[in-house]
Amino acid sequence: MKHLKRWWSAGGGLLHLTLLLSLAGLRVDLDLYLLLPPPTLLRDELLLLGGPASSAYALNPFSASGGWGRAGQLHPKGRELDPAAPPEGQLLREVRALGVPFIPRTRVDAWLVHSVAAGSADEAHGLLGAAAAASSAGGAGASVDGGSQAVQGAGRDPRAARSGPLDAEEEEKAPVEPTAQVPDAGGCASEENEVLREKHEAVDHSSQREENEERVSAQKENSLQQNNEDENKVAEKPDWEAEKTTESRNERHLNGTDTSFSLEDLFQLLSSQPENSLEGILLGDTPLPGSISDGMNSSAHYHVNFSQAISQDVNLHEAILLCPNNTFRRNPTRTSQSQEPFLQLNSHTTNPEQTLPGTNSTGFLSPVNNHMRNLTSQDLLYDLDVNIFDEINLMSLATEDDFDPIDVSQLFDEPDSDSGLSLDSSHNSTSVTKSNSSHCVCEGATGYCTDHESSSHHDLEGAVGGDYPEPSKLCHMDHSDSGFHGDLTFQHIFHNHTYHLQPSAPESTSEPFSWPGRSQKIRSRYLEDTDRNLSRDERRAKALHIPFSVDEIVGMPVDSFNSMLSRYYLTDLQVSLIRDIRRRGKNKVAAQNCRKRKLDIILNLENDVCNLQAKKETLKRERTQCNKAINIMKQKLHDLYHDVFSRLRDDEGRPVNPNHYALQCTHDGSVLLVPKELGASGHKKETQKGKRK
DNA sequence: ACGGCATGTCATAGT
DNA sequence: AGACTATGACATGCC
Numbered sequence: 001m002k003h004l005k006r007w008w009s010a011g012g013g014l015l016h017l018t019l020l021l022s023l024a025g026l027r028v029d030l031d032l033y034l035l036l037p038p039p040t041l042l043r044d045e046l047l048l049l050g051g052p053a054s055s056a057y058a059l060n061p062f063s064a065s066g067g068w069g070r071a072g073q074l075h076p077k078g079r080e081l082d083p084a085a086p087p088e089g090q091l092l093r094e095v096r097a098l099g100v101p102f103i104p105r106t107r108v109d110a111w112l113v114h115s116v117a118a119g120s121a122d123e124a125h126g127l128l129g130a131a132a133a134a135s136s137a138g139g140a141g142a143s144v145d146g147g148s149q150a151v152q153g154a155g156r157d158p159r160a161a162r163s164g165p166l167d168a169e170e171e172e173k174a175p176v177e178p179t180a181q182v183p184d185a186g187g188c189a190s191e192e193n194e195v196l197r198e199k200h201e202a203v204d205h206s207s208q209r210e211e212n213e214e215r216v217s218a219q220k221e222n223s224l225q226q227n228n229e230d231e232n233k234v235a236e237k238p239d240w241e242a243e244k245t246t247e248s249r250n251e252r253h254l255n256g257t258d259t260s261f262s263l264e265d266l267f268q269l270l271s272s273q274p275e276n277s278l279e280g281i282l283l284g285d286t287p288l289p290g291s292i293s294d295g296m297n298s299s300a301h302y303h304v305n306f307s308q309a310i311s312q313d314v315n316l317h318e319a320i321l322l323c324p325n326n327t328f329r330r331n332p333t334r335t336s337q338s339q340e341p342f343l344q345l346n347s348h349t350t351n352p353e354q355t356l357p358g359t360n361s362t363g364f365l366s367p368v369n370n371h372m373r374n375l376t377s378q379d380l381l382y383d384l385d386v387n388i389f390d391e392i393n394l395m396s397l398a399t400e401d402d403f404d405p406i407d408v409s410q411l412f413d414e415p416d417s418d419s420g421l422s423l424d425s426s427h428n429s430t431s432v433t434k435s436n437s438s439h440c441v442c443e444g445a446t447g448y449c450t451d452h453e454s455s456s457h458h459d460l461e462g463a464v465g466g467d468y469p470e471p472s473k474l475c476h477m478d479h480s481d482s483g484f485h486g487d488l489t490f491q492h493i494f495h496n497h498t499y500h501l502q503p504s505a506p507e508s509t510s511e512p513f514s515w516p517g518r519s520q521k522i523r524s525r526y527l528e529d530t531d532r533n534l535s536r537d538e539r540r541a542k543a544l545h546i547p548f549s550v551d552e553i554v555g556m557p558v559d560s561f562n563s564m565l566s567r568y569y570l571t572d573l574q575v576s577l578i579r580d581i582r583r584r585g586k587n588k589v590a591a592q593n594c595r596k597r598k599l600d601i602i603l604n605l606e607n608d609v610c611n612l613q614a615k616k617e618t619l620k621r622e623r624t625q626c627n628k629a630i631n632i633m634k635q636k637l638h639d640l641y642h643d644v645f646s647r648l649r650d651d652e653g654r655p656v657n658p659n660h661y662a663l664q665c666t667h668d669g670s671v672l673l674v675p676k677e678l679g680a681s682g683h684k685k686e687t688q689k690g691k692r693k
Numbered sequence: 694a695c696g697g698c699a700t701g702t703c704a705t706a707g708t
Numbered sequence: 709a710g711a712c713t714a715t716g717a718c719a720t721g722c723c
Binding site for chain 1: 701
């Protein structure tokens with residue numbers, strides 16, 4: 001154990017995670033042990049839940065692309081080990097001697113997270129207690145909290161002593177010891193050996209599961225002797241019988257008659273009943289070296305979403321976790337939350353009410369990132385920026401042959417997400433912190449929007465794409481805490497402020513991310529759509545690297561425009577283009593207004609025409625009415641005329657012929673009967689008329 | 694293929 | 709004088 005002691009003395013530590021998983025009201029407590037490397041070793045991978053299978057996942061929080069992902073993808077080839085690191089393999093063996101049942105997949109200077117059996121935990125605590133004493137003498141200042149649950153399982157793990165019949169049986173089932181896979185204990189395992197070891201671990205996975213089941217079966221008995229006997233019996237059983245045992249045990253679990261449960265059972269439940277939730281995980285007993293976690297010896301309550309950890313490529317099915325004292329307890333008050341699995345990390349702390357920043361009132365946090373963020377928020381992982389996890393997730397996805405940005409966006413669009421990186425600025429489920437940056441993505445990209453531009457491509461447009469962020473906004477995106485660094489592809493995609501010189505030029509040279517496989521089609525389609533959606537001036541501006549958006553150029557006041565031109569160093573060509581863009585843009589708007597105005601005028605004229613036509617019809621009707629009235633009046637006058645003549649008599653008493661005479665009105669109102677042939681002689685007529693009256 | 698329509702652009706006159 | 713606006717004319721793309 002000297003290497004492990006050295007590890008401890010050098011400032012390394014052991015993080016004891018007491019996990020309380022709750023699954024649809026059932027809870028299970030389990031212990032996880034995280035080997036924390038000394039500060040001098042903080043440049044390599046953290047192997048989380050490193051299981052015997054080939055799907056162990058590593059965390060590399062300190063590299064530029066650190067984050068969650070498969071260990072093999074993250075493992076920087078050819079890196080140099082820290083000279084302070086213990087010889088590779090030695091520490092492995094010692095870790096294994098502690099009863100850690102899993103094979104570290106990366107070098108021993110990686111961070112190792114293991115689930116250990118209770119007996120192992122006990123021994124680990126004993127060892128680390130001694131190590132802590134040594135480290136305290138050396139100034140490391142680490143403390144070890146044994147943890148009740150670890151103590152409960154004391155001596156139950158036959159692996160702890162690496163002896164006994166079950167140990168031999170397990171050796172038969174898993175004949176290849178992890179450390180034996182390391183060809184050179186003191187040297188660096190080659191990549192080839194690493195792959196071989198992974199394969200072998202995958203093969204050994206089933207036997208490891210059986211071992212776990214055996215261990216859980218043994219835990220049902222209170223007697224250590226009975227445990228050993230049972231385990232021996234179970235170990236001698238054939239596989240089908242062991243499976244039968246597991247099934248019956250599962251049935252008892254489901255019936256609530258048995259409180260023991262293995263994580264294997266738990267994960268089977270999870271896989272078969274996705275609605276079930278891992279409700280909570282308690283983080284407790286976190287002895288940390290002082291250099292790592294000053295003030296963290298009294299750990300706090302953490303709340304993380306464990307199901308998200310599963311969904312984020314942390315294959316817990318394959319990472320067999322041993323939990324000697326795992327018990328499921330029904331929690332009827334939590335049934336409503338079963339749809340939202342989460343991991344709760346609590347600690348037996350002196351400050352139990354402490355709530356970590358970033359946790360919401362209900363203790364829900366979305367992904368495992370939050371889990372890790374809570375840890376980092378307490379400097380638990382050396383200020384590990386959890387956002388790196390998201391990045392490396394994307395990067396690991398990007399390196400997959402079947403990587404599809406759509407899938408990524410779908411990942412971001414998961415409904416229960418509490419964040420929103422999305423290509424479309426709407427949702428993001430992978431990271432809370434990423435939501436901020438992604439939100440900025442959208443805001444920055446859509447800061448300007450002409451109403452005639454389609455909004456469908458807003459998010460995809462760069463600064464020259466019609467939706468330019470203001471220059472002051474170009475750096476508005478908050479990457480400081482997002483972990484989205486320059487090598488993250490999507491940042492480049494959605495924040496294209498580079499103004500590629502020629503649209504036809506191969507832009508791949510400026511894209512650090514290569515679109516793999518079928519994604520090339522999506523990329524080309526995206527580029528086509530982007531370019532096609534650009535106006536001519538936008539493409540021109542893009543070609544000339546105009547650092548302003550078209551909307552800015554057109555929309556800003558002339559004073560600001562002139563000052564902008566004077567403030568920036570621009571070539572004559574650029575200035576000319578900018579002025580042309582402004583002129584054309586304004587003229588475009590003017591033309592639109594003019595046409596709109598013209599249309600309005602036309603509409604008004606059409607209205608006038610309609611009104612005038614209506615008025616004309618009205619007048620026509622009135623005229624007709626008047627004509628009718630006139631005719632009636634004429635008829636009446638005619639009738640009256642003849643009536644008057646019928647009553648008139650001449651000097652001889654004969655009727656006056658109206659064809660020879662006419663009636664004539666004088667100015668004084670008198671009426672004269674005038675012969676028509678003599679009508680010209682008015683005076684005579686008046687005389688005759690006067691005589692008759 | 695052709696015409697109608699919408700839109701962008703240019704030239705030019707007016708403000 | 710320069711910037712802006714209005715508008716006719718033309719070109720282009722889409723339906």
